[in-house]
Amino acid sequence: MAQPSSKKHRNHPQYELLYHPGIPGRGEFIRLALEAAGVPYKDVARDEQDGYSTVQQICNNKGLESTDGNPPVFSPPALRIPGAGKDGKSALVIAQTPNILLYLGERLELVPEDDEAGRFYVQQLALTALDLNNEMHDSHHPIAGALYYEDQKPESLRKSQDVREMRIPKFLSYFERTLKHNEKTGNGQGLYLVGDKLTYADTTVWQVLDGCMFAFPKEMEARKQEFPALLGKFYENVKEESGLKEYLVSKRRLPYSMGVFRHYPELDRQ
Numbered sequence: 001m002a003q004p005s006s007k008k009h010r011n012h013p014q015y016e017l018l019y020h021p022g023i024p025g026r027g028e029f030i031r032l033a034l035e036a037a038g039v040p041y042k043d044v045a046r047d048e049q050d051g052y053s054t055v056q057q058i059c060n061n062k063g064l065e066s067t068d069g070n071p072p073v074f075s076p077p078a079l080r081i082p083g084a085g086k087d088g089k090s091a092l093v094i095a096q097t098p099n100i101l102l103y104l105g106e107r108l109e110l111v112p113e114d115d116e117a118g119r120f121y122v123q124q125l126a127l128t129a130l131d132l133n134n135e136m137h138d139s140h141h142p143i144a145g146a147l148y149y150e151d152q153k154p155e156s157l158r159k160s161q162d163v164r165e166m167r168i169p170k171f172l173s174y175f176e177r178t179l180k181h182n183e184k185t186g187n188g189q190g191l192y193l194v195g196d197k198l199t200y201a202d203t204t205v206w207q208v209l210d211g212c213m214f215a216f217p218k219e220m221e222a223r224k225q226e227f228p229a230l231l232g233k234f235y236e237n238v239k240e241e242s243g244l245k246e247y248l249v250s251k252r253r254l255p256y257s258m259g260v261f262r263h264y265p266e267l268d269r270q
């Protein structure tokens, strides 16, 4: 079981993350939120014997329900919350990364308190970061997820060029401006995208930046001068946040491999 330094575990159910075992992938957005909050969780595919078959049973079955009377799930990640089902005894299952983050945001105190507009704003930023996540996936799988990269390499080269030259700067510019706006209006100090403390917008944007740095190291290095606040102070600070600092050097943090963020040198800036 994942065991981050648990500041708030007495008030939380035993969250269960249902995701693939070998990659950070989209599950990482959920892990980062839980780790930043210091709330223990079970990473079912990794922490339980035969855990991955449980994940597949809940997330990839062809039946009319996922488990405990919950509707079917399209694909991982999903979050299972024992005791949060309609009858107060069974489990609630929630899928779609941003939906899970929305559920956890208030509970983990990773959204501005008593501020509806602030909650939507955090979600807006997370959704935007997840759009870039999808662009990064498509940079090596522009034609079909079921085909090998090698079978779509010419298209990957074209797509990556567009992602690096057009899309990445557009997203980074937006996040850089957001940081500056919040420095002026929300006491963000260049450390936070919304308000004056960590939200899941920060952890989600950070994860996408980190993944982009892994996939396109030359491109991202070259962009540092253009986006110094985002790729400098902000990026470095999130790594130092309590909970995340310990997690990022722990075994729970999986290395990038064959997931959304992949490093093919030929797709990077030449």
Ligand SMILES: N[C@@H](CCC(=O)N[C@@H](CS)C(=O)NCC(=O)O)C(=O)O
Binding pocket: 025, 026, 027, 075, 076, 077, 095, 096, 097, 098
């Ligand atoms: N929009 C969904 C995407 C979920 C998704 O694409 N999951 C991947 C793993 S990271 C998967 O298993 N997809 C199977 C498929 O799309 O066929 C989310 O954000 O959770």
